[in-house]
Amino acid sequence: MSTRFSIEEILETVSMLNVENLDIRTITMGINIMECRDSDGDKTGRKIYDKITHYAKNLVKVGEEIEKEYGIRIVNKRVAVSPVALVGEGLGREDFLRIGQYLDKAAEEIGVNFLGGFSALVHKGFTRGDLALIDAIPETLALTERVCASVNVGTTRSGINMDAVYQMGKTIKETAHLTRDRDGIGCAKLVVFCNAVEDNPFMAGAFHGTGEPECTINIGISGPGVVLNVVRKHPDADLGTLANIIKNTAFKITRMGELVGRVASRKLNVPFGIVDLSLAPTPALGDSVANILEAMGLEKVGSHGSTAALAMLNDAVKKGGAMASSYVGGLSGAFIPVSEDAGMIEAAREGALTIDKLEAMTSVCSVGLDMIAVPGDTPFYTIAAIIADEAAIGMINRKTTAVRIIPAPGKKAGEWVEFGGLLGRAPVMPVNPHSAENFINRKGRIPAPIQALNN
Amino acid sequence: MEEGKRLIITVLGHDRVGIIAGISSILAEANINILDINQTILQGFFAMVMVVDSSQSRLDIGELRRRLHEKGRELGLEITVQHEDIFKFMHRI
Known part of the structure; x- marks a missing residue:
C-alpha cells in the first residue's frame, strides 16, 4: 500500500506545526446563562457558577486529549456566556460585582484562563441593568483574574450611542486606576465594540449572543x-x-x-x-x-x-x-x-x-x-x-x-x-x-x- | 483496518546507521504495524515518512510520542507523530 500523501505534503504540514507556530488559538465554549436569573446577585451568581462548571467541566480535558491525539497545540480553552447585563437586568451594582466573582471562580474551577461575557449591548441606549453592569466593570476587572468585559456602543443599523462612548471613556480610566499597580491590566480585559458579533471565540471580546443555541463550540x-x-x-x-x-x-x-x-x-x-x-x-x-x-x-x-x-x-x-x-x-x-x-x-x-x-x-x-x-x-x-x-x-x-x-x-x-x-x-x-x-x-x-x- | 487509527511518523535529520532499526523496534514493541515507509534526501537532510496502523497498539499516542522523541534525541533526529486526519483535512478535500 502506498502513502496517500506525498512526502512534500507531509513535510509541509509538519513544518507548519513544528516550526511556523501553527496552532489552534482557542476552543471557546459558548454557554447560555439566561435561565440563571434569581432574586439577587449571590443566588444568580451561584446558579451561573453551577451551570458553567457543569457544562464546561470536560472542556479543558477534551482540549488536551485532542492535542495529544492529533499532535496539534491548542493554546487556549475558554468560555463565553450570555451578556451578563441581560441576565442581571433589574439587579444593582453590588449584585453584578457578586456575579463577576462567581464567574471568576467558575473559570478557575474548570481551568480556563479567560471567561468572556461580562457584557452589555447599549448601541441604542442603556437599560438600568446595563448601567449597573457598566458601573461594576472597573471593580470587577480589578478584583477578578479571568473575567473579560465588553460593551457594544454602536451598530450600522442604529448608529453610535455617544452617551455610552462618554461613559466608556470614564470606565476605562477608572479601570486603569484600580489596576494601577499592574500597569492598568484591567483595561486589557475590556473591549468597546461597534457591530459586536455573537459568536466570536477570541478574548477579551467573546460573549454568547442571544441568537446562539444553548451551548456551542467555536474555534x-x-x-x-x-x-x-x-x-x-x-x-x-x-x-x-x-x-x-x-x-x-x-x-x-x-x-x-x-x-x-x-x-x-x-x-x-x-x-x-x-x-x-x-x-x-x-x-x-x-x-x-x-x-x-x-x-x-x-x-x-x-x-x-x-x-x-x-x-x-x-x-x-x-x-x-x-x-x-x-x-x-x-x-x-x-x-x-x-x-x-x-x-x-x-x-x-x-x-x-x-x-x-x-x-x-x-x-x-x-x-x-x-x-x-x-x-x-x-x-x-x-x-x-x-x-x-x-x-x-x-x-x-x-x-x-x-x-x-x-x-x-x-x-x-x-x-x-x-x-x-x-x-x-x-x-x-x-x-x-x-x-x-x-x-x-x-x-x-x-x-x-x-x-x-x-x- | 479501522479508519482513524493510522498515524504518520516523520523523521528528519542526518542520515546514519540504525535509524529505521531504532524506530521500528519501538513500533514492534508497541504492536504497531508499519504500512508504508518512504524516504528521501531533502536539501542534504534525511527525511523519512512512515504510515503506521496503531489500532492494536499497546501504547497510547502520548506515550508512543514520548518514546520516539527519546529515541530521536539519542540518534540526533527530529521525530514527529501525527494523526493521519490532519493530512487528510489539509491536503485532500
Whole structure:
C-alpha cells in the first residue's frame, strides 16, 4: 500500500506545526446563562457558577486529549456566556460585582484562563441593568483574574450611542486606576465594540449572543507564522499571485480548525458553531502579522502602503478560509494588536507605527485598535474620542471594530507596559494633544448612516 | 483496518546507521504495524515518512510520542507523530 500523501505534503504540514507556530488559538465554549436569573446577585451568581462548571467541566480535558491525539497545540480553552447585563437586568451594582466573582471562580474551577461575557449591548441606549453592569466593570476587572468585559456602543443599523462612548471613556480610566499597580491590566480585559458579533471565540471580546443555541463550540485558528513563511518564499511574486498563494495557505490552516472543531464538538457532545478565520499573532518570534506585511515589501509596518498590504492579506485569508470550513463566523480577519505582536511592538517603538496609521488600518481588517498603551494622563474625553472614531469606522463600513486601550497609570509616551504571557508588552504611544472635550460632552446619539449613496 | 487509527511518523535529520532499526523496534514493541515507509534526501537532510496502523497498539499516542522523541534525541533526529486526519483535512478535500 502506498502513502496517500506525498512526502512534500507531509513535510509541509509538519513544518507548519513544528516550526511556523501553527496552532489552534482557542476552543471557546459558548454557554447560555439566561435561565440563571434569581432574586439577587449571590443566588444568580451561584446558579451561573453551577451551570458553567457543569457544562464546561470536560472542556479543558477534551482540549488536551485532542492535542495529544492529533499532535496539534491548542493554546487556549475558554468560555463565553450570555451578556451578563441581560441576565442581571433589574439587579444593582453590588449584585453584578457578586456575579463577576462567581464567574471568576467558575473559570478557575474548570481551568480556563479567560471567561468572556461580562457584557452589555447599549448601541441604542442603556437599560438600568446595563448601567449597573457598566458601573461594576472597573471593580470587577480589578478584583477578578479571568473575567473579560465588553460593551457594544454602536451598530450600522442604529448608529453610535455617544452617551455610552462618554461613559466608556470614564470606565476605562477608572479601570486603569484600580489596576494601577499592574500597569492598568484591567483595561486589557475590556473591549468597546461597534457591530459586536455573537459568536466570536477570541478574548477579551467573546460573549454568547442571544441568537446562539444553548451551548456551542467555536474555534479560533492562528497561523501568522505559516503565512509569513510562504510570503517570504515568494519575494518576486506580483500581488495577484501572492494573494493566491496566501489563499491556498489560509485554506490549509483553516482546515485544521475545521478538523479540531468537528472532533471537539463530537467529544463534548455540543454542536459545532463556527471557525473564526482570524490571523491571531502572539508575542512569539515569527508569529507576527506585522512581519507578514513587512515581508510583502514594507520596510516597517506603519509606513505608507500598510493599509493596502493589510487589505489584501485580510481578504486573501478570508477567501481561502471560507472555502475550508462549513461554518465561518466570529471576527474573521487579521488582528493587529500592538502588545501581542513582536513586529507591531518594534514598529511602535521606532515610531514607524502611530495610532493614526493603526486607525486607518483598522478600516480594512478586524478588529480595531487593540492592546494599545497610551499615556496615563490621557483625559477620559480623548479615550472616548478614540472610541468614537473607531466606532464610526465600523458603523460606516458595516464591520466590527473595537477598542482595547490602556491608559497606563503614571507612564509617559516612550515608556513600557508589561502584562506578560499572551497579553505581551507595549511601548506607550503618544496621542494627539488637541482636545475633543466639547465634542464628547455633547453626548446623545449619532444617527444610523444611510445605506445607499456609498462614497 | 479501522479508519482513524493510522498515524504518520516523520523523521528528519542526518542520515546514519540504525535509524529505521531504532524506530521500528519501538513500533514492534508497541504492536504497531508499519504500512508504508518512504524516504528521501531533502536539501542534504534525511527525511523519512512512515504510515503506521496503531489500532492494536499497546501504547497510547502520548506515550508512543514520548518514546520516539527519546529515541530521536539519542540518534540526533527530529521525530514527529501525527494523526493521519490532519493530512487528510489539509491536503485532500
